[in-house]
Amino acid sequence: MTNQTIQWPEGKRFAFTIFDDPDSQTLDASREVYAFLKDCGLRTTKAVWPIRGNGQPSDHGATCEDPGVAQWLKGLQKDGFEIAYHNATSHTSNREETIRGLERFADLFGEYPRAMANHYYCEEGVYWGNDRLTGLNRAFYNVLTRGRNRNRFAGHIPDHPYFWGDLCQQRIKYVRNFVFADINTLKSCPYMPYHDPRRPFVNYWYAASEGANIATFNECVREPAQDRLEEEQGACIMYTHFGHGYYENGRLNPRFRSLIERLSAKNGWFVPVTTLLDFLALKKAERAITNQQRTKLERRWLLHKIFFGTA
Numbered sequence: 136m137t138n139q140t141i142q143w144p145e146g147k148r149f150a151f152t153i154f155d156d157p158d159s160q161t162l163d164a165s166r167e168v169y170a171f172l173k174d175c176g177l178r179t180t181k182a183v184w185p186i187r188g189n190g191q192p193s194d195h196g197a198t199c200e201d202p203g204v205a206q207w208l209k210g211l212q213k214d215g216f217e218i219a220y221h222n223a224t225s226h227t228s229n230r231e232e233t234i235r236g237l238e239r240f241a242d243l244f245g246e247y248p249r250a251m252a253n254h255y256y257c258e259e260g261v262y263w264g265n266d267r268l269t270g271l272n273r274a275f276y277n278v279l280t281r282g283r284n285r286n287r288f289a290g291h292i293p294d295h296p297y298f299w300g301d302l303c304q305q306r307i308k309y310v311r312n313f314v315f316a317d318i319n320t321l322k323s324c325p326y327m328p329y330h331d332p333r334r335p336f337v338n339y340w341y342a343a344s345e346g347a348n349i350a351t352f353n354e355c356v357r358e359p360a361q362d363r364l365e366e367e368q369g370a371c372i373m374y375t376h377f378g379h380g381y382y383e384n385g386r387l388n389p390r391f392r393s394l395i396e397r398l399s400a401k402n403g404w405f406v407p408v409t410t411l412l413d414f415l416a417l418k419k420a421e422r423a424i425t426n427q428q429r430t431k432l433e434r435r436w437l438l439h440k441i442f443f444g445t446a
């Protein structure tokens with residue numbers, strides 16, 4: 136499959152969406168960013184932490200237990216945005232706490248999450264750290280990260296207290312993996328959404344484009360890149376944290392505003408991540424990636440990692 140063959144629904148020329156992790160995001164920042172996206176006609180995906188947890192938070196971003204947050208999120212969902220999962224809370228959860236988080240999510244939003252992304256500080260991450268990679272690529276990653284993510288994550292290891300891979304498989308369809316610099320995510324990862332037979336607890340993986348904070352986001356969606364995404368009739372899933380610099384001193388970043396206004400004036404398909412991935416999945420004859428495709432993807436990501444930091 137190449138992206139040239141994709142006919143987007145409703146005669147749209149390309150697809151664009153955002154998967155926003157809750158890190159450092161206050162309710163005030165959420166309100167501003169999402170009111171703006173809604174006005175622009177975008178319907179994207181907002182990941183949440185359904186519970187506060189009993190431990191020391193890794194981050195000051197709001198959870199669904201903070202005052203007003205759950206109610207606001209329900210409104211967002213009603214407006215057509217997707218609510219997704221970023222682990223139970225911002226710190227590591229054992230299996231019991233993960234179950235509590237997933238059930239709380241279902242209570243609040245009417246169903247289990249369809250999409251998720253692992254949070255870096257949750258050691259119940261599934262196939263995270265060096266387990267994102269295979270063979271020599273894994274060895275190279277461990278050198279690059281000085282071994283700090285070697286066997287650090289355990290969500291996919293049966294019998295471990297943090298294990299929840301079986302629940303991930305039963306309840307969640309899409310998990311984010313590699314992030315690339317190019318705006319056209321589908322060009323960097325033409326296989327998505329894909330199953331990796333070596334990582335069976337994840338039904339499908341998807342990739343994203345680099346926009347972890349306001350600076351990298353604005354760089355990735357700059358004007359010439361937008362125009363190229365449209366020309367290539369590609370698909371973009373931006374990876375970001377709207378808590379990282381988008382809303383400061385009572386105002387939304389003006390460059391972000393103008394870039395999104397420009398993009399939203401184009402004939403794009405601006406739907407949530409799961410809607411986009413479901414559409415792509417229907418077009419695919421083959422669900423699983425081959426060893427060769429995996430190696431290629433992992434290498435491409437390692438190259439990106441060298442330029443964009445080694446978290």
Ligand SMILES: [Zn+2]
Nearest residue numbers: 156158254255
């Ligand atoms: Zn996170």
